[in-house]
Amino acid sequence: MHASCVCVCVCVCKVKPRADRGGLATDEEKLASSSAVKDGNRQACILTSRVEEPDCVSMVRDEPCKRNNNKNQEGSEVQKTGSQVLDSICISETEKQAVLTLIRDEIITKEVQANDWKRKYEEGRQEVSEMRKIVSEYEKTIAQMIEDEQRCNTGAQKSLQAVTEEKDAALNDLNSVERSLSDMFRRYENMKSTLDGFKKNEDVLKNCAQEYLARVKQEEQRYQTLKLHAEEKLDKANKEIAQVRSKASSENMALMATLRKEQMRIDSLETGLLQKNQEIEELTKICDELIAKMGTVD
Known part of the structure; x- marks a missing residue:
């Protein structure tokens, strides 16, 4: 009985996996094979320890040899499921x-492990989906930022161009103002020289007026002298006195007219001077x- 059990266990250990499963055994077959190998090893140890049973030992030695020969001849013809392997093993029901x-x-x-891995897979998939959403939002934000930056750059370029145009216009205005100031300064210098000429003329006219006044005084003195001389010679020189008086x-009238003329000229010059001062x-x-x-502007 023990020898047959050992033979069956050795055969089970050397059974190849089914070809229709791609060379992969199921978990049930692996567990059955491992348990059968353990039981077979345990029974083989029991049989080998019993030296006094030559029949069992010879059967144990003959059965592996036969199995090896059958295995070399048949190849992969021995293909069984886990339940069939258990049925072929001589073990108790317990x-x-x-x-x-x-x-x-x-x-x-x-x-349980598969469910755990499925749960982890779902969690990972959700995390990946959330990360994709975050990355998508981040890409949208980056694109919006790039667009805003481009818009800002465009606005800055337009503002710079407008400022440059304003600067050019201000420079043109400044140049025109400088030209106007230069013209005004030149006119001012001309007017200043003209006023200097007027002042000189005024001085000359004042000197002339003083000379005329002095001449008038001299004439008056002469008149007085003539008058005294005429009074002495009144009787003799009435005609001459009348002529002299006339x-x-x-x-005197001519001098007075000249004086009034010069006075009017002086008044006009003073008026012109006041106007020039106002203009200045x-x-x-x-x-x-x-x-x-x-x-x-600067």
Whole structure:
């Protein structure tokens, strides 16, 4: 009985996996094979320890040889499921139930592990989906930022161009203002030289007026002298006195007319001088305003 059990166990250990499963045995077959190998080894140890049973030993030695020969001849013809292997093994029903229990526990454990891996896979897939959403939002944000930056660059370029145009316009205005100021300064210098000429003319006219006044005084003195001389020679020189008086009167009138003329000329010159001074003040105010504007532009 023990020898047959050992032979069956040795055959089970050397059974190849089924070809229709791609060279992979099921968990049930692996567990059955491992349990059968353990039982067979245990029974083989028991049989080998019993030296006094030559029949069993010879059967143990003959059965592997026969199995090896059949295996070399038949190849992979021995293909059985886990349940068939258990049926072919000579073990008790209790041990068979224990093996099946172990197989079921292993299957349950594998199912738990598979469910755990499925759960981890779903969690990983959800995380990947969330990360994809985050990456998509990040890409959209980056694209929006790039677009905003490009828009800002475009606006900055437009603003720079506008500022450059304003600068060019301001430079043109500044050049025109400088030209205007140069013209005004030249006119101011001309007016200043003209005013200097007017002042010189005024001085000359004043000197002339003083000379005329001195001449008038001299004429008056002469008149008085002539008058005294005429009074002495009144009787003798009435005609001459009348002539002298008429002549003096006419000369006096001429001198007075000349004096009035010169006085009017002086008045007109003073009026012109006042006007020129007002113009100079206005020009000075305009120059100050332009200089203030130039300072604000700078």
